[in-house]
Amino acid sequence: MARKADEPLVLGIETSCDETGVGIVRGHTLLADAVASSVDEHARFGGVVPEVASRAHLEAMVPTIERALKEAGVAAKDLDGIAVTAGPGLAGALLVGVSAAKAYAYALGKPLYGVNHLASHICVDQLEHGPLPEPTMALLVSGGHSSLLLAPDITSDVRPLGATIDDAAGEAFDKVARVLNLGFPGGPVIDRYAREGDPDAIRFPRGLTGSRDPIYDFSFSGLKTAVARWIEAKRAAGEDVPVADVAASFQEAVVDVLTRKAVRACKDHGVEHLMIGGGVAANSRLRAMAARRCEDAGITLRVPRPKLCTDNGAMVAALGAEMVARGRSASSWDLSADSSLPVTETHVPAEDHDHGHEHGHGHSHTHDHDHVHELSKKNLYES
Numbered sequence: 361m362a363r364k365a366d367e368p369l370v371l372g373i374e375t376s377c378d379e380t381g382v383g384i385v386r387g388h389t390l391l392a393d394a395v396a397s398s399v400d401e402h403a404r405f406g407g408v409v410p411e412v413a414s415r416a417h418l419e420a421m422v423p424t425i426e427r428a429l430k431e432a433g434v435a436a437k438d439l440d441g442i443a444v445t446a447g448p449g450l451a452g453a454l455l456v457g458v459s460a461a462k463a464y465a466y467a468l469g470k471p472l473y474g475v476n477h478l479a480s481h482i483c484v485d486q487l488e489h490g491p492l493p494e495p496t497m498a499l500l501v502s503g504g505h506s507s508l509l510l511a512p513d514i515t516s517d518v519r520p521l522g523a524t525i526d527d528a529a530g531e532a533f534d535k536v537a538r539v540l541n542l543g544f545p546g547g548p549v550i551d552r553y554a555r556e557g558d559p560d561a562i563r564f565p566r567g568l569t570g571s572r573d574p575i576y577d578f579s580f581s582g583l584k585t586a587v588a589r590w591i592e593a594k595r596a597a598g599e600d601v602p603v604a605d606v607a608a609s610f611q612e613a614v615v616d617v618l619t620r621k622a623v624r625a626c627k628d629h630g631v632e633h634l635m636i637g638g639g640v641a642a643n644s645r646l647r648a649m650a651a652r653r654c655e656d657a658g659i660t661l662r663v664p665r666p667k668l669c670t671d672n673g674a675m676v677a678a679l680g681a682e683m684v685a686r687g688r689s690a691s692s693w694d695l696s697a698d699s700s701l702p703v704t705e706t707h708v709p710a711e712d713h714d715h716g717h718e719h720g721h722g723h724s725h726t727h728d729h730d731h732v733h734e735l736s737k738k739n740l741y742e743s
């Protein structure tokens with residue numbers, strides 16, 4: 361406690377998808393978490409419309425920053441730095457956040473930290489459960505990403521072990537909800553229906569769990585199709601669709617695969633701590649099954665509260681504060697938004713522009729982007 365005042369005071373801005381998030385932290389302490397969401401504007405389209413999201417960020421940015429400063433009770437001049445999501449995400453949406461962060465940082469004379477969205481999703485847990493153990497295994501599951509990441513150092517060393525090869529986990533929830541006419545976003549409502557249903561009623565497929573399949577990758581597209589076919593067959597036969605049983609059985613298939621692979625990754629790598637983040641981490645069955653399987657395997661489970669799991673500015677501020685605390689270098693004024701920033705680039709330091717990466721992975725653009733980067737929900741023209 362005595363050192364509190366020395367800990368870095370950082371404001372973080374997140375605009376990678378449909379939430380305009382501004383958070384303020386001091387070290388590991390959350391001071392403000394202001395979020396303006398445009399989710400209602402996208403609902404009638406059944407997915408996020410990039411242009412609508414960008415416009416909403418632009419309108420929400422300044423008021424949300426002011427709200428966060430007021431909520432935290434701090435003056436902008438006292439900040440030690442401004443952090444912003446540099447990627448991955450929707451290009452136009454990211455650009456609004458990066459431009460705002462640069463403008464504030466430059467005007468206030470503060471260092472600017474362009475950070476990685478996925479690393480931020482992991483780092484946010486420090487605000488809830490204290491310093492992250494090193495290494496930590498992270499399962500990130502949202503409408504835009506489903507990844508298994510090994511994080512020996514959240515500020516400089518995050519390694520992708522696996523990711524979805526098609527739909528993200530949240531995207532599968534959204535698509536199944538659409539088939540069941542339950543509205544968007546689908547996760548929360550499926551979670552609710554599933555409580556009344558039987559998870560063993562229908563045996564839906566578990567993607568990529570065969571002995572020859574990649575161990576840590578995910579696939580939810582086949583599951584989604586299997587659910588849609590099952591529902592179609594019921595309807596064609598003139599029978600009622602047992603919504604609760606379908607929801608419970610579908611959810612069980614997703615959660616079974618996610619937890620099985622996450623625990624396996626921990627065991628294989630000798631990691632004793634698993635964190636789960638992203639919007640799908642709010643799922644009650646995922647939390648329960650992960651808790652049970654982790655306990656059986658002697659793994660400590662860390663899941664932040666739902667508001668910190670979904671996209672927010674506090675997670676960006678949390679990672680920014682860690683960058684400051686560990687003396688990582690700031691970004692330059694020509695920081696740009698990178699819609700496919702690889703997860704291995706935890707932040708975008710100024711030196712990175714013309715020299716190799718500080719960990720010797722070579723130049724940033726030689727990384728395998730596709731493996732760790734899925735934003736399929738974010739492009740609704742795909743589905």
Ligand code: KG4
Binds near residue numbers: 529640670737
């Ligand atoms: O992290 P997030 O707010 O935004 C990004 O996609 O980045 O995640 C939203 C996703 C949506 O697909 C939504 O359906 C899903 O998280 N979700 C849930 C639950 N709450 C939100 N999925 C399953 N169960 C939930 N309780």
Ligand code: ZN
Binds near residue numbers: 477481502504638671
């Ligand atoms: Zn996210």
